[in-house]
Amino acid sequence: MQKEYTWEIKADSTPLLKRSCSHCDSDRFYCSEKFRMNAQKKNIDVWLIYRCLKCDSTYNMTILSRTRPESINKELFHKFQENNRALAWEYAFSAAIRKKNQVEPDLAAVTYNIQYEELSMADLNLMNTDSLFFKVVYPFGFQLKLATVIRTCLKLSSKQLDRLIVLQAITVQGKFLEKKHRVKHATVVEISSETLKHILQ
Incomplete structure (x- = not known):
């Protein structure tokens, strides 16, 4: 049975928002991981609160607007009330929510780490397989290049990666x-094991 390795990309921070502050000269806001809820008559508004990096003034990004309480899933409603961090991250990384609010993210500001199993030359030499398979786990998207992930996880130089691309080995x-x-979540990368061995020698 073909073994499939996992490359898990974990974001350490949420995207900043590119937005001019009306109280200072800053142009970046960070996610506070907190929600604001407001009830007006029979409707509810929900916002995700952002704060200026310099003066901490607030910007509220709309999540739900004039929504009937009974139409909101009870579990979701409870998560809004308790400022659920995982939910806040989902919205902070949501391109649809940003588009709805007409705000631009600073995706380059997202810090991350990659968890992966290192493969040595000795490991590769012991393998009796034509191809190596790597599944990418990437729950929060921030426009990371797949080539960057491959270079990092296989410890390749730019020249080595270029060679693999030219040889159509990936x-x-x-x-x-x-x-x-x-990078896209659940992407599967296949690499010719023989070509990889040749490049790394």
Whole structure:
């Protein structure tokens, strides 16, 4: 049975928002991981609170607007009330929510780490398989390049990665890797084991 390795990309921070502050000269806001709820008559508004990096003034990003309470899932409603951190992160990384609010993220500001199993040359030499398979776990998307992940996890130089691309030794979901490819959750990367061994020697 073919073994599949896992590369798990974990974000350490949420995206900043590019937004001019009306109280100081800052142009970046960070997610406070807290929600604001307001009831007006029979409707409820929910916002995710952002704060200015410099003066801590607030910007409220709309999550729900004029919504009937009975139409909100009870578990979701409770998470809003308790300022659920995981839920706040889901909205902070949501491109749909940002588009709805017409705000631009600073995705380059997201810090992250990758958890992966290191493969040595000795490990590769012991393998009796034509291809190596790596599944990417990437729950929060922030436009990370797949080439960056491959270089990091396999400890390749730019020149070595370029060579693998030229030799068409890396395929992603059945297509040859290009440097412009962005990481997507559950992406499977297939790499020719013989070509990889040759490049690393």
